[in-house]
Amino acid sequence: xxxxxxKGAKIIYGDLDFKMQEKGLENGFWFHPLxxxxxxxxxxxxxxxxxxxxxxxxxxxxxxxxxDLANATNYGLSASIFTEDMARAKHEALQLDVGTVxxxxxxxxxxxxxxxxxxxxxxxxxxxxxxxxxxxxRKAIVYGK
Numbered sequence: 001x002x003x004x005x006x007k008g009a010k011i012i013y014g015d016l017d018f019k020m021q022e023k024g025l026e027n028g029f030w031f032h033p034l035x036x037x038x039x040x041x042x043x044x045x046x047x048x049x050x051x052x053x054x055x056x057x058x059x060x061x062x063x064x065x066x067x068d069l070a071n072a073t074n075y076g077l078s079a080s081i082f083t084e085d086m087a088r089a090k091h092e093a094l095q096l097d098v099g100t101v102x103x104x105x106x107x108x109x110x111x112x113x114x115x116x117x118x119x120x121x122x123x124x125x126x127x128x129x130x131x132x133x134x135x136x137x138r139k140a141i142v143y144g145k
Contacts, residue, residue, distance in 0.1 A: 001034060001054065004045035009036045012057075041072060049075045049121060063088065067095040077117035078107040 001009075001016055011034055018032035033053035039045050045056050060066040070079060078100040081089045086103070093101040099117040102108070109115055116122050 001031065001036075001045065004036065004039065004043035007043045008038055008040065009043050009045055009056075010038045011035070012037050047073055049077065063092050067092060071095075071097045074120045075117065076119040077121040078102065078115075080105065080107055 001011075005011060005016065014032045014034035016031065016034075018030065020026050020028060020030045031052060033055075035055045035057065036045055037057040039056040039058060041047060045054065058066075058069055060069055076096075076098040079093075079096050079098045080102045081092060082104055083089045089103045093103060097118060099121065100107070100113065100115060
């Protein structure tokens with residue numbers, strides 16, 4: 001996050017100097033949940049897959065720009081769309097290159113839905129019946145005449 005901030009991202013919530021206070025965890029790799037704005041394509045907060053409590057805000061002028069911005073990354077695990085226009089949200093969800101789209105919900109794992117990404121975020125699905133089929137080996141037996 002330090003590199004993104006040094007390149008112009010602004011922290012509007014959180015702290016880069018967060019230190020865990022619990023005994024035994026104070027030297028670990030922890031950071032405070034962050035909300036960043038002014039994130040650009042040149043910053044790691046945009047172009048790297050973040051596994052941590054980081055929320056990046058992006059500004060766009062129209063839905064086409066939003067989809068282009070979201071799809072310009074090498075990753076595609078999941079996305080959230082927050083809007084009151086459900087018809088538009090459904091349309092834009094189909095345009096996003098991600099494994100799962102949540103509409104008016106935060107991204108979350110749920111065994112009732114298939115999870116997993118595309119592009120550099122992975123291949124295949126977990127959870128749901130799709131995930132079961134990803135983890136089993138099927139044997140084909142072919143009989144001749």
